[in-house]
Amino acid sequence: MSLQRTVAELGVLIYPGAQMAAVHGLTDLFGVANRIAAEHQAAQLPLLRVSHWQVTGDLPPTRVYDSHPAPEQSLVAILIPPSIAGFTEGQAPPSLFHWLREQHASGATLGGVCVGSILLAESGLLDGRSATTHWTSAKGFAERYPAIKLKAETPIVDDGDLITTAGLMAWSELGLRLVDRLLGPSIATGTARFLVVEHSDSASECGSNFSPILSHGDAAILKVQHWLQSTGATEVSLSVMAQRAGLEERTFLRRFRAATGLKPTEYCQHLRVGKAREMLEFTNGTIDHIAWTVGYQDPSAFRATFRKITGLAPSDYRSRFGVGAGQS
Template sequence: MKHYHIAVIAYPHSLLSAVHGFAETFELANNACESARLNIRISTHILYEADLLRTTTKQHYHAILLPPSVNKASYSEKSVSINDFLVRHHQQGAMLCSACAGAFFLAYTGLTDKRVMTTHWGLESLFKERFPQQAVDTSKILINQGDIISAGGMMSWIDLAMELVQTLTNANILRQLGKTLVIDTGKREQRYYQQFQPNFDHGDTAILTVQRHLQGHFAEQQRAENMAALANLTPRTFLRRFAKCTGLNPNEYLQRIRIQTACNALEQTTLPFESIALQVGYEDAGSCRKAFQKVMGLTPSAFRQRFVSPSH
């Protein structure tokens, strides 16, 4: 029988529903393997920080999992014990896996340099601030690079668990597990759920003036030279400072405001998309639909179908 050992690090303030959910998901996978007469077993080891200091290198883990957290203090600073544990076992062949804020622990190790990671879209700014050289794509729910796997949202630990089940067993076991749990095992992306939340806390009052203006006039045509004049800056200086403060150029920023407003309208009203497109500043629905799909990864109709109940 093939026996896999998986460690779940229950660091302080980690999401206990995920910590124990991992163990329960893998136990259900074991039941599916037994029913299918597949000689594979997955054992889950829940480890606390004190355990990491006592755990010897003799125990081999096929994968080490870092669950989400709802407390910024738990991942805002490097933990020496967790860091050393991750590096040591990665050198022994363990896959390192994170969900949501767990990505911070992986990034602290330096093992993810030159890799692309994902984390919760709401943590993107803090993550980039803490790890400016680390590539991150929060449009993705999960990025699997073989020895490093990162997952995005708070509940993405489920996606991570299912990914590991498929990696360690096979697609048939995954489908059976999905039926047992009554969850969709199809691929999805985090950007389906992402909301555009502009950064207003950067301290540049000139750029903040432009941002406030765009919030109230996004449906109107906006020219870079006019925005620069509003900020009392030269166009070149304005573009440089705007990108530094927001992470986007003015056209991208304006597009994100418009698309977020369109998302809100699709969820909260029964207006046809053609009307919504005009309201948010597009001259034709086709251009808006193309931009919407590029940003959200879904067509407007698919977005409304996914997020609006049939009663609306």
């Protein structure tokens, strides 16, 4: 293994009642992905370092397992597994929610499975955002968290920095989504094939779903990114983004591209198309309505941008990857 290989640390949370099968399953999934990446001799890809974080009493989570012990570094993502017992008020201490907010503010992507989505909701991070949860919790979720746009019929809502899934076994798709982001769609597909689990092939055929770079360390730019994710980047301008960052426009442009690898306009296009892909896969709304929902007043401009990013027309994308694809 090259000494120059970068490391991406993924934290898996262990809270009271957490499904340990998911904790260990995610650990194994990332281990398989590492092995497949090594077999491809992909030294340019990061090594996935998996750590477990135990919630004990009123203390913040502490690391209790590390797949590749090394000096501490920022977490790229935190995954919150499900709980078969369901959610009970007081299941997690306030210190956990404070820790989750701190990690998110530092650039970590947070993913919640089933009850994990509820813990994210309890932290307040999902307010104003879209999310999903297990169907048995949907009614109570909607009543308890009215500020969250619940999509109970959608199995996974990938909102860039916050990902929620609905099924108890959806931890595998969440894990594969992160493998796709960090190691690429071919490694994710190979991992799914080895484990014999389902995985959408839209990423391998049309490019990964939009996965913004969040761990760059520029707090002003990260603040704007979180805002863009929460608003869907539907009505934004360079001046408004620069103002949000507290920077002069030229400085903002330079720092935004340095941090994210994209111009602000390109970033917003990818974000909007990512949301459109989800809607095309899981809803039956018209393409013109989807275009309007994700911020395009001109449907033809939406179609052109969608094809440019994915290589497919929106109608072809839906027929290939929509929930009814392949059904007679």
